[in-house]
Amino acid sequence: MAEENTHNNNQKEHNHNFGTSIESRSNPDRPGRQFYIPSQIVSEFAQKGRDHLDQPFRAQFLLALTAGSFMTFGAVFSILLSIGIDAKGLYYLLSGLGFATGYAMVFISGSVLLTEINVLLPTYVFNTQAITQRTILKFWLSAYIGNIIGALFVAIVIQLSGSLSDPFYIELSKLLDKKMKFFDQGRVVGWFQILISGIMANWLIGMAAFLTTAARDITGKIIGTTLPVILFVAGNFQHSAANMGYFSMATLATDKYSWYEFLFMNIIPASIGNIIGGALLVSLLFSYAYKDDIRSAIDHS
Structure with missing residues (x-):
């Protein structure tokens, strides 16, 4: 026996x-x-959220810088792949594929991306009382500021290199109009449209993290990342971390919009929507569905 x-x-x-x-x-x-089941995936979310919180501040901030840097590389690649593409379907596919490169680097490297921790951290918070609000706020702010600084740093280096040609900036200008189109109907309506769009964006990024965590090999992780990213790029859903990459390049390359318009009329409402989408539609939903399995995994880890 x-x-x-x-x-x-x-x-x-x-x-x-x-x-x-x-x-x-x-x-x-x-x-x-060949993949983890949903309850195991959400348990991994909770444990990753805990692991991020347990890191020293310098590691949290440095990993946030790298994540922001990858966002600008993804934004640049997204634009480069879509230059001169008139067929909308192919345009969306290539744009999303380019940006998925940035997300793949974030997910696989363990970098701290604001919109990913909007999923990981709430999953841990929903299932434990072991952390304080001050700890959460400090970590979230370090990720937010680090992502912005990292995105700006890469944008500055790219501009100084002089590597990109005029077709890139023409395509960037078109993209900016698409990102800022919400205010054609007024600032109040546009602000709330961006917030709702941000909810959908981080719902999809949460599922990108879900699929990436489910995969057990590098190929599966890249594919799992790519599909939801293509969808949110094609749908023009407003994702604050992604827009940090696009707007960092735009702030240095064009005076079509000012930095405070990018910040207050896009990134901030998108960030609020991203928090709601990641925390409620991914973390809370799946945490409640698999709460017994998650608590058991955390208690025994």
Whole structure:
């Protein structure tokens, strides 16, 4: 009996760590599952949120800087791939594919991106009372400011390099009009439209994190990141971290819009929407659905 219990415990541990179903163990003809199940994914979210909070401030801030830097690289690549593309479907596909490069670098490197922690941190908060509001606010602000500084830094370096040609800036100008079009109907209406658009954007980025965490190999993680990113780029859903990359380039390259218009008339309402979308539509929803599994994983980690 003791030997049988030991075998069962080992089997359960293997299933939890590697996502292999019990059925595949009992049936040799059935392949092992190549992804983590949803409850395991949300447990990973909570643990990643905890791990980010446990890092020293300098690490949090440096990783936020790298995430912001990757956003500008993604923005630049997004524009470069879409130059001269008239077919809308292909334009959206290539633009999204370019920006997904930035997100893939963020997710896989463990960098601290504002809109990702809008999913990871609330998942941990919803399932533990071990942290204070001051700790949360300090971490969130460090990510926000670090992302902006990192995005601006890469934009400055790119501008100083003189690497980009006129077609890039023409395409950038068109993109800015698309990002700022919400205020054609008035500032109040436009502000709330951006907020709602931001909710949808971080809902999708939350699912990008979901799919990326589910994957067990590098190819799966990149594909899992790419699909939701293409969707939010094609839909013109306002994502504050993404716009930090675009607007950093625009602030240095054109006077069509001022920096405070980018900040107060896009990034801030988009950020509020991003928090709502990530915290409620991903973290809270899945945390409630899998609350027993998540609490067990946190308690035993």
